Amino acid sequence: MPPPPPRKSPRQQRSRQTVEVVLEAAAHILEDGGLARFNTNAVAARAGVSVGSIYQYFPDKDAVMTALIRREAARFDGALERALAGAADLPLDDAIGGLIAVAVRHQTERPNLARILDLEERRLGLEEQAEAATAAALNRLTAFLETRGVWEPAVSAADLLNLARGMIDGALGDDPADLSRRVRRAILGYLAAGPQPSKSNTTPSSGGGLIPRALP
Amino acid sequence: MPPPPPRKSPRQQRSRQTVEVVLEAAAHILEDGGLARFNTNAVAARAGVSVGSIYQYFPDKDAVMTALIRREAARFDGALERALAGAADLPLDDAIGGLIAVAVRHQTERPNLARILDLEERRLGLEEQAEAATAAALNRLTAFLETRGVWEPAVSAADLLNLARGMIDGALGDDPADLSRRVRRAILGYLAAGPQPSKSNTTPSSGGGLIPRALP
Amino acid sequence: MPPPPPRKSPRQQRSRQTVEVVLEAAAHILEDGGLARFNTNAVAARAGVSVGSIYQYFPDKDAVMTALIRREAARFDGALERALAGAADLPLDDAIGGLIAVAVRHQTERPNLARILDLEERRLGLEEQAEAATAAALNRLTAFLETRGVWEPAVSAADLLNLARGMIDGALGDDPADLSRRVRRAILGYLAAGPQPSKSNTTPSSGGGLIPRALP
């Protein structure tokens, strides 16, 4: 018989729960009301706790924002990890499909949240310190691309993530399936196109010829 | 001899000038201090006018934001127009290069501004009403793609714009030349990849085979 | 006919008046309710202005406190100046009497205010920067003592001021006339006693004998 799972002390449990409920409330408010309605009183009310409790766990309002950003990044990274775990043996095409599904779902479920968090991440200077979870996701994707023989895997990973984010953000109203299709198209296209010379032509096989070929 | 430009009355001139100076101040403040420092007093001070004057020309603070968004959109559209005007006879490759240069320059010059305006555009529901200038830019690009025989030109135009914006936003620190190269790679890849089937394979020519082939 | 007095511009007038009314309200609140009730809302309400107006003229709450301290110091210095002006030709005894009256009146009129301001002066580190008005008062008194041939006039001036303040503060309930009499006794005694040797005795004329002799 397995031993009972390590029991958290009540104190820790309650703390974690309060933190959790606050972050969830913060997420909902940002999603529904935008940055303008994101204030400590509203978050506390929605979380069903008092303002004071927020300040028990967060030094100030920005710290709530930061924690939320980290949490979302960790979630995304977790989903990415799971998707990549099952994608090791799949053809690139299908593997990419899984990753895109993750990304689309992530941005689509709470479209405003993701966008606001992006902006706030910058304001708070969190990208600078190479946010742990974001970096992990990037590393994960980089490693994956490397196993597939992609050149400049780190840069490509970042590009693909950004490209996908841009497309998804910009087309949140669209049918997710169609959006996924187009994102996959962009990603596969980016990978297929391969590194391009900085100025122009030189690659006789691609050049102006490549595109026309794609347009029957 | 060309006729003199339609002369504005002094009153109108002064009005335009005040509006202009206010918007410029607003842009600078958003760029330097973010949304947090964007307040009517600060804008007025930076613009060298009184708060009252702002309210003479804008019903409220959001109206300043809106006007700024429109102005920036118009600027982008104007730059796009000029780029496209000279691109009519160029090979797709080079034409795209010109467009990308416009986009990269636009987002790079005032990186924070562009991002904030994007977010505010949503908050204010301006995308909904199909922002005139944004729509114009989109139409312009759509028309361009159409002449090049791209399928689903409208959707593709939006995708490319979003994709490029995502990449540029996410890599603002990078060398512009290299960033431009990668954006071009993504765009050309997207176009070359052509419409993809929604589910997966079916296209024997692509499938898992396409990518490996692209990576020597 | 004399020209009309230099008219303050309406702007300045209103400003001065608001500042004045705010400081007066602050003084009243400190006097009546102590430090605990000294808050911006209460001051604004009592002054008959809005909180915002306070912040138009004072960067923060402490600045109101500081201004009040300066104002009171200036008032005391002014009163001292007037008292000394008329005391130049008086015998020391009477001159001192006038000064004491000023001090007693100052501390007695708003007993709590004076004490609180003293404490706050320290908290705000205002004594350090040698508060202009306080220093002026001290200098004035120092000069006066010097003309009377008192040794160490600067130190004595400070001692007398402090000594008087201590006595007055500690006996605010007493009859002002009697209090004044005792303060004068202390001051004249201090001056008459002259510099004392640091250790003890040496002064045969004083010793245990001095005091009894003073008590018929």
Place this chain on the structure above:
Amino acid sequence: MPPPPPRKSPRQQRSRQTVEVVLEAAAHILEDGGLARFNTNAVAARAGVSVGSIYQYFPDKDAVMTALIRREAARFDGALERALAGAADLPLDDAIGGLIAVAVRHQTERPNLARILDLEERRLGLEEQAEAATAAALNRLTAFLETRGVWEPAVSAADLLNLARGMIDGALGDDPADLSRRVRRAILGYLAAGPQPSKSNTTPSSGGGLIPRALP
């Protein structure tokens, strides 16, 4: 053999100790951080107990303040008692010197504390109820002065205490030895000057001449 001191029950002992540690923490905080940092959480943290424990022994925050005031008054009174015990047979001069040393040491060791407690004593209306320990000190000094034949010993005792406090508070930065000298000068002068007529004149021997005579 003396009987063992009345043994407190462990419970009482612990209580006393907690009270002690809390008051000590309170004193330190007031000394270092002023009234502003004097809050129950800080006191509890510094005392190494929980907030709840403070409320076990004190009905509210003011009660902590009150207890601290009483403790300090008791300490001063204790020191005064010891000083007076040894001063019974000394010449007044030396006796006074000992008392002054006590006062200077008391105010100098924790200068801010003493000042804050003075103010708080007033706010809490503790002087009104003739604070036991303060009254004791006053009585002690009154009795001492009486044995020395000083007129109005009670009033004089209060005056001397206040006068000394004022001088010491106002000159805390000075060299203690020099400060003590000046305080002694003031006190001896006060005593030597004896009761003064309320109005003025009458003392032909003094007038403008008194002071010069004192300054050889």
Place this chain on the structure above:
DNA sequence: CATGAATGAGCCTTCATTCAT
């Protein structure tokens, strides 16, 4: 009894907006 998380009234400060000059 001790603990310390939770509570929420209250305070400082900002800023969109108005309006007398």
Place this chain on the structure above:
DNA sequence: AATGAATGAAGGCTCATTCAT
């Protein structure tokens, strides 16, 4: 029209006090 002082609602944060554990 332009100005900018005045307004006051709103929001960030603190801290005295309570109470479940």
